[in-house]
Amino acid sequence: MPIEMKNLISAAQVGKAPTSKHQAPEKPQYPNSSRERVLELGAWMLVIGASLLLLLRIDTYAQSPAPQPDPLMQLMILQPQIDVSSAVEALAMFDPPVIRAGESATYRVSINALKDSVAWPEQIATPAKLLIKATARGELFSQAGNKLKPLSSFNHRVGAVEPGSYSIPGFAVEVYGRSVTVPAATLTVLPKTAPPPPASTRLVIEPGATNVFTGQPVSVRVTVQTPSGSINQGLTQVKINGDGFLTDNSSARQAISMQPHNGTNVAVYSYEVVLIPLTTGPLEVSAQGFTGGNQFGGPLAVQVQSSPTGSPPQPVLLDSDPVTLRVNPLPSAGKLPGFTGFIGTLTSDPPVIATNMARVGDPVKMTVTFHSQGSLTRFVPPPAPTVREWQTFPPSPTPTRAPNSVNYTFTLTPLTNGTLTTPRIPFSYFDPQRATYVDLTIPAVALFVTNSESVVDAEAWLLANTLSESENNRKPTLSPLATTPGRTASTLIPMQTRASFVLMLMSPLVVFGALSAWDRRRRFLEQHPDIVRRRMARRAFKRERRAMEQAAARGDAMGFAARAVNAMRVACAPHFPAEPRALVGSDVLTLLDQASRNGRVGEVVRTLFAVTDESQFGRTTVEVEGLLKLRTDLNRVLDELEAKL
Amino acid sequence: MPILGSAGTTAILLLALVVRAEVAVGEHSFSAGVTAYERGDFDTAARAFHDSASAQPAAGTFLNLGNAEWKRERKAGAILAWERALWLNPREGNAKTNLAFARSTAQLESPQLAWHEVASTWLPADAWVWIAAVSLWLTGAMLVLPGIFRGRKSSWHQGVAALGLGVFILSLPANFGVITRSRTGFITAMETPLRLTPTANAEMVTKLSAGEPARLIRTRGNFLFIRTSHAEGWVASEELELICGR
Known part of the structure; x- marks a missing residue:
């Protein structure tokens, strides 16, 4: 501004x-x-x-509360401390201390220290005839006041063929950096014929099947075998030892059930878990666990009338003899589409579709339920195939109350209208009992899809159902052989892809084009006959002239004169036009210029015509002397006439 | 044969002998294949039918070859053979039945065909060539010959010419369909990797099942760029067999 x-x-x-x-x-x-x-x-x-x-x-910012402490850190702080300050003691024993020759016992060393802090030797000095093999090692914590007291155990399987007393002398191991002496222990081996000594508590591992396939879930049962046969304590920290398999700890469960033992039913503790072999060949599997007395880690299924009393906890590391699983590879022959790795027995209910009528673009839910006798925790549903009429999405699990069952919902979106069937979803599993793949394809389900808001035609829907049923009933089969080869072909490559195809199409056009051109030429000549006359005259002229030369060459003067006259007549005929034989010498001279007519050329023409007329119509002998000498002048006349033709 | 001369005569005789020998080999192999198939020796049967088809391609031979391959659990080979049987004779009902059976069992799709390709399946591939050629020749003849022979062009001449031209035009899409359909192939190996680039170590887009149909788009070296119903990428040339061979 x-x-x-x-x-x-x-x-x-x-x-x-x-x-x-x-x-x-x-x-x-x-x-x-x-x-x-x-x-x-x-x-x-x-x-x-x-x-x-x-x-x-x-001020609010300034007075914001202090950050919350890390819950994990708090949990660790709240945990009782591990007792690592107490005096470390080692205890060695044979379990049982007395066996018969050929039997085995467990050489167990227990140290009240953390397992990782014990520098356990790879080999232990033992008597020469005492066989020893490391089998298990474990660690357990027990509450002692406000501290956790560690207990590490190292088990070895020992045995001897000959009776005697076998002592493993005391030896030193390093624990927490200090030397701790493991005391000596003695095993007494009785002759084979001796009465059986008291047995000790041992673990027994029993696989559900020993001849299995890769990936096949195998249920393994671990039981505590006591001398009396009855249960007196449970197990904690059960572990399956071995290589080449996966332990599905989510499937672990423990139970107390009645089992027959020496003619009577006794309560037996058992621990079950599922193993999944990953490699083929023989796999050695063994179990280990600490006796837990009357304390059972985790939920326990009690299937006996009286509740188990058990005994006070006496943590002892037990281990089982190994069992061997023979793992076979899955056969590649006969593999069916849709195999997702499930091995076992499986059934499925017919698919249930949420609606029988849908609109284009609306998702349709289809639920399929699978049942199995075994575990379905690792069940992988088949993926929906990609097809033209449908947009498919990966299946999602839906909860089910039925035991040993899983539900999966497939979301399918129709892309076209009309009577459609849901895509058949290929699925198969491997049945280890029959050692074959079993087809469990999810069948197609018909539904009517419309692309409008209008009411769906019920008749169309009924027709769709009818067609679907008839199609399902009509299963195709392999046809018999053809008895004859049938019409043969030179090659499978179609003629359309070869250059001969175009040639084949175009060749008649060339023929018809040529015919048409010839016809046009013919019609043109019909309208211009002088061209034809001149062409014919040229041909006749050349013919007569050639004959004239031949007559001259053989000295035939009369023949020479006659052919020369004929040639002149033929050359002059198109100009009049007239029949060549009707022309006379004056007609020829008319076509020559004045000088030629009055000169030597005219004389030659007149002479030749006179001679030929005389020879045809005269009575006297014709003088032919010197006719052949006119050849040069005659050629000049003929050249002139040919030029005008 | 004064026109052809002795050299031409010899060449024709040699050609006739070669053709006759191929026919004999084809017929003998076909019979041997049938015999082997009936006694359950499917390997020998497949080999014999393959030899017969190589010497003398025929729909019946390919049908039997497909049956033998199926019995050998070679689904891709079986599907390819039956497709070739249909290629030579679209009215080969047994091949259609077997393809439906195989695709139902193996859960495979049939090739996706455009409308002109569907039309091309109504008749054998070579029949469309003759239809196009004869209709075109007929049209040309009706237009040209009456004038050449000094005949009067009557209405039926024009009618036949129009009909021939119409048939020729209508046959063109089918012929084009044969050309495009000839680039249809089938995956030969199980779980064939479909790669992003034409190299052996390229990233894998997806895996294709044996017998899955694919369309050959272009070739680069030893790799083929193909398109399936749900993906496209590169495969090695030996992993795709075209319906009409290469």
Whole structure:
């Protein structure tokens, strides 16, 4: 805004007359009305309020609570400390201490220290005839006051063929960096014929099947075998030892059930878990676990009348003799589509579709339930195939209350309208009992898909159902052999892809084109007969001239003259036009120019015509002497006539 | 044979002998294949039918070859043989039945055909050539010959010419369908990797089942760029067999 204009406005606001000159800045004019004062007061209050809020906000930030401590760290802090300060003691024993020759016992060393802190030797010095093999090692913590007391056990399987007393002398192991002495232990081996000594508590591992396939879940049962046969304690920290398989710990369960033992039923503790072999060949599997007394880690299924009392905890590491699983590879022959790795027995219910009528683009839910006698925890459903009429999505599990069953829902979106069937979903599993793949393809389900909001035609839907049933009933089979080869072909490559195809199409066009051109030429000649006459005259002229040359060559003067006259007549005929035989010498001379006509050329023409006329019509002998000498002049005449032809 | 001369006569005789020998080999192999198949020796039967088909391609031979391959549990080979039987004779009902059976069992799709390709399956591939050629010749003859022979062009001449031209035009899509359908092939190996680039160590897009149909788009070296119903990528040339061979 110009300065003058500003002055004018400010002067008008204060009620003064405007001046044309520049004025010094005036003092600010304060509002004098009450309304303006209220507004100004409100503005100041707003400013103060905002400042207070800002200060509060800053204060809020300043007083934010301290960060929460890490729950895991808190849990670790709350855990009782592990007792690593107590005096470390080692205990060695044979279990049982007395066996017969050929039997085995367990050489067990227990140390009240962490397992990882014990530098256990790879080999232990033993008597020469005592066979020893490391079998298990484990670690257990027990509550002692406000601390956890560790207990590590190292088991070895020992045995001897000959009776005697076998002592493993004391030896030193390093624990927490200090040397700890493992005391000596003695095993007494009785002759084979001796009465059986008292047995010890041992673990027994029993696989559900020993001849299995890769990936086949194998249920393994671990039981505690006591001398009395009855249960007196459970197991904790059960572990399956071996290589080449996967232990499905989610399937582990323990139970106490009645089992026959020496003619009576006794309560037996058992621990079951599922193994999945991953490699082929023989796999050695063994079990280990600490006796837990009357304490059972985890849920326990009690299938006996009286509740188990058990005994106080006496943690002893037990281990079983190994069992061998023979793992076979899955056969590649006969593998069916849709195999997702399930091995066992499986059934499925017919697919249930959420609706029988849908619109294009609306997702349709199809639920399929699978049942199995075994575990379905690792069941992988078949993926929906990619087809033209449907958009398919991966199946999702849905909860089911039925035991040993899983539900999967396939989401399918129709892309076209009409009577459709859901895509058949290939699926198969491997039945280890029959050693074959079994087809469990999810069948197609018919539904009517419309692309409009209108009511679906019921008749079309009924027709769809009818067609679907008839199609399902009509299963195709392999046809018999053909008895004859049938019509043979030279090659499978179609003629359309070869250059001969175009040639084959175009060749008649060439023929018809040529015929048409010939016809046009023919019609042209019919309209211009002089061309034909001249062409014929040229041919006849050449023929007569050739004959004339031949007659001259053989000295036939009369023949020479006759052929020369014929040639001149033929050459002159198209100009008149006339029949060549009707022409006379004067007709020929007419075509020559004046000089030729009166000169030597004219004389030659007249002479030849006279001689030939005389020979044809005269009675005297024709003088032919010197006719052949006219040859040169005659050729000149003929050249001239040919040029005019 | 004064026109052909002795060299031409000899060449024709040699050609006739070769053709006759191929026919004899084909017939003998076919019979041997049938015999081997009936006694359950499917390996020998497949070999014999293959020899017969190589010497003398025929729909019946390919049908039997497909049956033998199926018995040998070579689904891709069986599907390819039956497709070839249909290629030579689209009315070979047994091949259609077997293909439906195989695709139902192996859960495989049939090739996706455009409308002109569907039309091309109504008749054998070579029949469409003759239809196109004869209709075109007929049209040309009706237009040209009456004038050449000084005959009067009557209405039936024009009618036949129009009919011939119409048939020729209608046969063109089918002929085009034969050309495009000849680039249809089938995966020969189980779980064939479909690769992103034409190299052996390229990233795998997906795996294709044996017998799955694919369309050959282009070739680069030893690799073929193919398109299936749900993916496209590169496969090694030996992993795809075209319906009409290469």
